Amino acid sequence: MPRPVNAVDFWRGFALVSIFINHIPGVFYDRFTHKNLSASDSAELFVFLAGWSLRHVVGKPEDPTPLHQLIFRLGGRALTLYAAHMMIVMLAIAMLAVSARLLDNPLLLEWHNAAAVFNDPVETHIGLVLLSHQLGYFDILPLYVVLMLLAPLIAFIHRQAPHLLVPVSLAVYFSALVFKLTVPTWPTEGQWFFNPLCWQAVFVLGFACSRERGPGGWVRANIGWLRLGAAPILIAATAMVWFDWWPDPTRVPEPKLLFIAGKTFVTPIRLIQFLALIAVFSALYPVIAKALPILVDYLSLLGRNSLPVFCAGSVLSLAGQIVRFYFRAGFFVDTALVAAGIILLGVTAWLAEWRDRVNKPA
Amino acid sequence: MERQGQQARVRRALTIAATLVAVAAGAPCVVHGQRGQVLAPVPKACETPGLSVIADSPLPNIAIALKERKKINILAIGATSASLRGPVSGGYYAVIERFLESTFKGLDVEVVHRGVSGELASDAAERIKTEVALNDADLVLWQLGTADALAQVPVADFFVTVSHTIAWLKEHKVDVILVGLRYTRSMVRDLHYQAVRTALQEIAKDHNVLRLGRYEAEEILERIRREQGDVPMSQAEVSEASYVCMAEYLARAIAAGLFVREPSPLKPPEKSP
Numbered sequence: 001m002p003r004p005v006n007a008v009d010f011w012r013g014f015a016l017v018s019i020f021i022n023h024i025p026g027v028f029y030d031r032f033t034h035k036n037l038s039a040s041d042s043a044e045l046f047v048f049l050a051g052w053s054l055r056h057v058v059g060k061p062e063d064p065t066p067l068h069q070l071i072f073r074l075g076g077r078a079l080t081l082y083a084a085h086m087m088i089v090m091l092a093i094a095m096l097a098v099s100a101r102l103l104d105n106p107l108l109l110e111w112h113n114a115a116a117v118f119n120d121p122v123e124t125h126i127g128l129v130l131l132s133h134q135l136g137y138f139d140i141l142p143l144y145v146v147l148m149l150l151a152p153l154i155a156f157i158h159r160q161a162p163h164l165l166v167p168v169s170l171a172v173y174f175s176a177l178v179f180k181l182t183v184p185t186w187p188t189e190g191q192w193f194f195n196p197l198c199w200q201a202v203f204v205l206g207f208a209c210s211r212e213r214g215p216g217g218w219v220r221a222n223i224g225w226l227r228l229g230a231a232p233i234l235i236a237a238t239a240m241v242w243f244d245w246w247p248d249p250t251r252v253p254e255p256k257l258l259f260i261a262g263k264t265f266v267t268p269i270r271l272i273q274f275l276a277l278i279a280v281f282s283a284l285y286p287v288i289a290k291a292l293p294i295l296v297d298y299l300s301l302l303g304r305n306s307l308p309v310f311c312a313g314s315v316l317s318l319a320g321q322i323v324r325f326y327f328r329a330g331f332f333v334d335t336a337l338v339a340a341g342i343i344l345l346g347v348t349a350w351l352a353e354w355r356d357r358v359n360k361p362a
Numbered sequence: 363m364e365r366q367g368q369q370a371r372v373r374r375a376l377t378i379a380a381t382l383v384a385v386a387a388g389a390p391c392v393v394h395g396q397r398g399q400v401l402a403p404v405p406k407a408c409e410t411p412g413l414s415v416i417a418d419s420p421l422p423n424i425a426i427a428l429k430e431r432k433k434i435n436i437l438a439i440g441a442t443s444a445s446l447r448g449p450v451s452g453g454y455y456a457v458i459e460r461f462l463e464s465t466f467k468g469l470d471v472e473v474v475h476r477g478v479s480g481e482l483a484s485d486a487a488e489r490i491k492t493e494v495a496l497n498d499a500d501l502v503l504w505q506l507g508t509a510d511a512l513a514q515v516p517v518a519d520f521f522v523t524v525s526h527t528i529a530w531l532k533e534h535k536v537d538v539i540l541v542g543l544r545y546t547r548s549m550v551r552d553l554h555y556q557a558v559r560t561a562l563q564e565i566a567k568d569h570n571v572l573r574l575g576r577y578e579a580e581e582i583l584e585r586i587r588r589e590q591g592d593v594p595m596s597q598a599e600v601s602e603a604s605y606v607c608m609a610e611y612l613a614r615a616i617a618a619g620l621f622v623r624e625p626s627p628l629k630p631p632e633k634s635p
Contacts, residue, residue: 025482026515104548107508110441111480136478180496189475249495250534262492321513328554329514 002353005300007285012049013299016309018042020341023137023317024324028334039237039261040274043140044202048278050144051206058155061213071152078148085141088311089128092135092318093117099322112136116188123187132186134193138314143194147203154204162214169204172197177257177265191264198265227283230276237273298346305349312348316341421537421619427500428620433470437499439490441481441509461613466620480509483520487527494536502531503612505541511558521561528569539615540566540573545580572615574608
């Protein structure tokens with residue numbers, strides 16, 4: 001039996017649908033996703049909830065998973081994520097190649113940072129395997145792989161000194177911001193789109209908030225006050241996005257990354273707004289669950305099966321872009337695409353649970 | 363046979379080079395700077411008899427950077443795959459660094475690559491402001507248009523995004539060179555693709571910024587190839603040839619821009635042989 005619907009799966013399903021839509025640039029429904037009113041977007045939510053879910057592997061404080069088991073399980077998870085990433089990247093490359101051939105348009109080979117794969121295949125394939133070359137919109141799983149490899153250390157620190165985990169994580173985060181530390185890409189010159197040195201903070205905060213000990217306990221005890229404090233932050237951030245009141249990055253003091261908005265470094269503006277967002281919106285789940293049970297069931301189904309759904313969503317987003325290019329995008333094409341995509345995400349999740357049921361010994 | 367192949371390849375490169383630059387901001391081409399300084403000629407493979415380089419849209423901010431700091435920071439961004447190392451030692455943009463540093467003794471040029479092939483102008487526009495601030499950029503090389511046209515981004519949205527970004531850059535005393543759309547035969551009659559291309563030309567004209575016309579270069583290359591019955595070049599070869607020559611001519615465009623003068627009236631590009 002799959003686990004019953006819950007807020008974490010629901011919001012993860014919400015993030016998956018948002019990511020699917022946001023990854024079809026220009027699609028009509030993109031304007032209705034929350035990134036249009038928010039300094040942060042679904043990526044923060046997805047990574048935060050991944051950190052939250054780490055609690056299931058780490059075990060309860062009174063019955064913790066032994067460390068060696070933890071290392072094996074999380075290492076295995078990292079390997080699964082890596083394999084899933086390689087599979088969807090290869091599918092994406094093949095989809096671009098087939099589309100370029102069938103549509104007689106070699107420019108499609110340059111979509112989403114794929115040019116290097118076709119123009120410089122020897123080095124780029126090495127880069128793909130090393131995760132140092134990433135396709136556009138296919139760059140979040142490499143971050144997950146790194147986070148999973150770091151997860152045993154995160155769990156260990158939390159186990160030994162729960163109050164130390166968040167400060168250590170934030171120290172790494174602020175060091176990356178102050179010293180502009182990044183992870184370089186290769187063979188093309190650049191940097192990882194999701195800087196793991198910064199995004200680990202979102203993951204750690206998700207994990208810490210999920211725990212009864214340490215900062216998580218404090219958050220639970222003070223959630224009412226936190227929501228009161230978060231509401232004005234959220235309103236101010238929404239106004240900033242809506243009226244384009246972003247700080248001018250050239251006019252802020254050094255270190256600039258502390259004061260500007262940037263997804264790569266998930267800068268403090270994004271991080272604080274995101275934390276305010278979850279503080280406020282976490283209160284809404286019971287209301288939504290009561291008012292829209294079918295929606296909650298559906299999104300929870302997606303959220304329970306996040307890896308296959310994410311992989312399907314990534315491939316479907318790319319397919320959607322190719323379809324939009326071929327059929328000349330418009331409202332009806334976009335509606336059909338998004339509707340078909342969301343249904344297919346549901347089918348993917350259902351198949352994953354069906355497979356688990358079938359494989360389960362009687 | 364081999365010699366003929368080589369000649370054909372050189373001819374193609376010449377054509378690409380000529381057209382790349384000739385259409386830059388629709389401006390006339392000169393091989394020398396504005397105060398009589400003679401720039402080093404382009405390499406043989408990118409050279410074009412009867413057509414010399416460089417657009418004279420001024421790049422006043424890098425000229426100031428040269429004068430005051432002896433250092434120029436260049437940000438390469440947008441839907442470019444020029445961050446590939448390619449056949450040139452150090453990558454295509456190393457050509458620019460080397461050329462400028464040898465032309466202006468004591469000048470330190472740093473090119474920061476933040477391009478992602480296939481990136482939309484709206485995504486790049488968001489990043490440009492941050493990257494300009496983080497890298498103290500004096501000049502932005504922005505390759506754009508192709509991905510937007512393929513993704514069916516509305517032309518009006520594209521126009522507004524790019525115009526606003528250029529205005530922001532100018533307001534912040536950052537020069538910009540636009541590197542235009544790519545060419546492929548299947549897009550010649552694509553109304554949306556051509557509309558984006560026209561929009562980019564208009565933007566460059568409105569803001570008086572340099573635009574390198576890769577489309578025009580590759581289109582002529584394709585035509586010559588067809589007319590002469592040459593062995594077709596692969597898209598990768600076309601990309602490589604145009605990137606190499608693009609870098610050579612960009613270097614000279616920037617160098618010419620360093621000898622600042624007021625822009626002169628625009629002339630139509632010369633026809634390639």
